[in-house]
Amino acid sequence: MTNLIYEVRKLSSKNIVSPKGFSASGIHCGIKHKKKDLAILKSEVPASVAGVFTTNAVQAAPLKVSKEVVYNTKKMQAIIVNSGNANACTGKQGIADAYEMQKLAADKLGIDPSLVGVASTGVIGEILNMEPIRSGVGMLNLGNNLEDGIDFAQAILTTDTVMKNTTYSTIVDGKEVIISGTAKGSGMIEPNMATMLGFITTDANIESDELQKALSEITDLTFNSITVDGDTSTNDTVLVMANGLAGNDPLTPAHPDWANFYSTLKAVAEDLAKAIARDGEGATKLIEVEVEGAISDEEARKIAKTVVGSPLVKTAVFGCDANWGRIIAAVGYSGATVDPEKITIKIGNALMVENGEPVKFSEEELIKILKANEVKINVSLGQGEGKGLAWGCDLTYDYVQINASYRS
Template sequence: MTLIASINIMKKLSSKNIVSPKGFKASGIHCGLKHKKKDLAVLVSEVPASVAGVFTTNAVQAAPLKVTKEVVYTTKKMQAMIVNSGNANACTGKQRAKDAQTMQALMAEKLCIEANLVGVCSTGVIGEMMNMEPVANGINQLAPKDSLESAIDFAQAILTTDTVMKNTSYSTIVDGKEVIIAGVAKGSGMIEPNMATMLGFITTDANIESDVLQATLSDITNLTFNAITVDGDTSTNDTVVIMANGLAGNEALTPAHPDWQNFYYTLKTVAQDLAKMIAKDGEGATKLIEVEVEGAFSDEEARKIAKTVVGSPLVKTAVFGCDANWGRIIAAVGYSGAKVDPDKITIQIGGTTMVENGEPVPFSEDELIRILKMNEVKIYVSLGMGEGKGHAWGCDLTYDYVQINASYRS
């Protein structure tokens, strides 16, 4: 089936919640790690699900990652994910491992399942001891349901400095059956992932083995979650996990399956939606910036250039200030490390050409200011050197970003 046919057979769901696929339930509550807001959540599948995950490449990793990696890479099945916000459970010595394992064991006991089927995620302040009493009490209070309200509770409980929830869901057709893929994420700062984002959870009722799912998620991550940047910092807790419980009843999916493109494109769209929402909700951000690069030597080099441009502090501040300073864009292209010929570079902002084949082109400052005032700004770069294409997403850099991060622990 062609890519166009796959797009046509995919449908965006209005409910946009993590329990849209068959057999998933969720819950989120305030347990006391934060002052008032929800801070403890659980996502549960009725049956053990195939699982895949991608994680931070930071050498300093929080204890929950090690617990979850064991489930993903060794058990290769997951039935529940317990998540807390307000404390990262990172860099707190030997106690952090005990706390993560305790969360895993308590959640397994609550659900009457094996502990090695439970993943653990934490997000929040690094270097502070986890207060386990409210966590233990909170786990007992969690009551997973398959309702929209419960899905919203989950989405709220995983947030830190986010200003909005990040949810999306789509359906497609596999073997004549409806397959649903849904996602929820949190992320607003410390977004410069390699093989992950802050926290992302994807559910599907598709039937697919864990090894195939892992290869697929890793590939899609390079095109989506790895194509965003807010501030160039990689967290100690970055995680994306997908659970596929098979309750849609389709034949097992592989790249050889006739409906493989339906599944792949839908999963990629879910991941891209979440990635763009994270970039748009960067701490203090007012605008989403998209950079599209064409004509590079390879797709990899195109993505490198796109991410360098969108991650440039000078480009980000220029977009914030509505300054059509294309010199900052071409400078970022030049220091990206990719092969470029300055005499072949063309640059556009919002469809307005500013540089063509290395030569400045007259443009209307008033028109560019109008474009740069929009909530979403697109920068296009053509290199004229090959067939490589790539995208990246980020946000502007504002006064509020400094204020938020100057008092994060306050």
Template sequence: MGSSTAIMTKLSSKNIVSPKGFKAAGMHCGLKHKKKDLALLVSDVPASVAGVFTTNAIQAAPLSVTKKVVYETKKMQAMIVNSGNANACTGKQGLVDALEMQTLTAQKLNIAENLVGVCSTGVIGETMKMKPIQQGVAALVVDDCLENAIDFAQAILTTDTVMKNTSYTTIIDGKEVIIAGVAKGSGMIEPNMATMLGFITTDANIDSPMLQMALSQITDCTFNAITVDGDTSTNDTVIIMANGLAQNKPLTPEHPEWHKFYTTLQMVAEDLAKMIAKDGEGATKLIEVNVTGAKTDEEARKIAKTVVGSPLVKTAVFGADANWGRVIAAVGYSGAVVDPEKIGIKIGDKMLVESGEPVHFSEEELMQILKQQEVKIDVALHIGDGKGTAWGCDLTYDYVQINASYRS
């Protein structure tokens, strides 16, 4: 995005409370053995809200609570989040517990219950321990300092190895507008979003329908363009809250600076998506697949995601094996339209296939490219104008180890 540098600036602070009027907290309440496991995000005023959620037919209890806030209230002022327990497949009690989390938070903040969203992540099928939640909500103290933002980012993690934060600033109507994001996610990252929770805050002035339109469109080429292991979670949620405190004029596609807001939001989402893919359970490398010349953008994204999701491609990258046959095979079974005699494939800057024919390359040079922490694969189809990108990670011995002992 060559022009994006003129549109926005990346903030060095990179935290969820960078936009005006947001506060956060995170702590250990006792759902996990030692690590932080309860988090709270609050806006000073009710905020416009939008959300995207898992496509899994089995959905955790907190999603029904949060969807009502997003789709019916259309405003949100607070989000309570726990890790260590997904509160999924927990029957009627699960909904009771999710609603109690909503009520406890609303009472603590003295706001309406229907302004509070609820998110949970962790083990599926275990009833929530509510006493630690009750005590934890009472003990949480929100603030807009960096320490509290870090506490929040840590408290939402499960098998993640690193926190995932980003933020950007842009100028709209002469006012500084900040968009910040934090996420968690390492496994079960497919096919639409991850076992991921993503929270985005902004002080932009925009109503909920416009915010929902932007988030839904951007999700297709960011959160929906990552894969780790082919599993879809029961709890996937991305929420954005926009509290309007930047005091710009209301944003719509007709606003002369709409592109600034949209591009900045897209960069926040893309940063978080790539961080999740890079932090895939046991991962050692980020894989980026760029597809050009497809029939449509949708088909290009489909091919890119098929390639980056191929276990054989992922293991080849892990082992630094220059086996481009695995790439072209994934292109072929993606279900998209291709012409085998027109396909070109590059890994890094090395052309491996041109017009469907093998090109001589140095195994040693390609091995060095595959040993890097970020591996880029380019697929050119030469049959249309469609283009798309997907991100994933290599598949390692540690992925098996982590998931073989997840509950222990």
């Protein structure tokens, strides 16, 4: 990236169809009892594509289809998504069903099946009922209005309590470039992706290989830096489609406006990642952990993810208990290089530990800090220049209740 002063502007009332040339739809077809459960997203023209997928060795059938589009075709024009059933651990039938979804969408849109990605989310291990999907595809009416984007965003949700949408714009070659994203994810969220789906659209002109490099880098700083419960799912997918309709010259790291594009894509990914962490199943608070002074950025991120993923830290935040001992313990078992005598910890603006020594603090002040909707924890290691961020949520009674009856 360059050191240019760049413009990144967040837009309101915008969603996945805000960039030029995108349309979407979302409906209830019958996989779920009442809520929307089938969605489709289309670009006017075949788009450059990039994707990142779960690190779980057990991967759902739709991932096979989408990986072929991303890695072999390297162009994507549409994505079809169902919620309510993950089509995971469903054997040969699951693969056949994923390919049928791909063909149904392609026939509906009049495009080649090799240009269609597939994603599913929901219950693992149950054969997907294809009848509602077969009839539902015919009912999908694509549009590019705000309502169409909202329908899409609603149809991909499972235990989420809110939609997750964000849009930014920037300038490339004097032209406005828009990047929008929508995501779902609430439980089974762990660094290195989880039961989350993320879809990002942009009208920027960029080749798939360059887009893939940018997405892979940004994923480590955003989607791979969140955790809700330490479980990694079978269906995690983030896809980016770039259709080039903004009319800019092809973007590469050598382009003078590369920083504009890269920073805007990162802003979209970070917004979605934080929204997923904030909406963790049963969660009441977003937790942000910032680590500085590590021997490397990678070590800093490792510590941040360990702290935000600690069940004891998460329950302490839920209970408004300023138990910094749980934080320093997580730092210690993170596997990163630390010197206990150099560790400094803050919760909000309150200093808890300085160079390994406890500091007197006001319980009343800390309770106020911990009652906020967002709780920030800062860990300084005093060993180097490495910095890292991670996001998570508190662990509540409701998390257990939601997951004790997920299939019912």
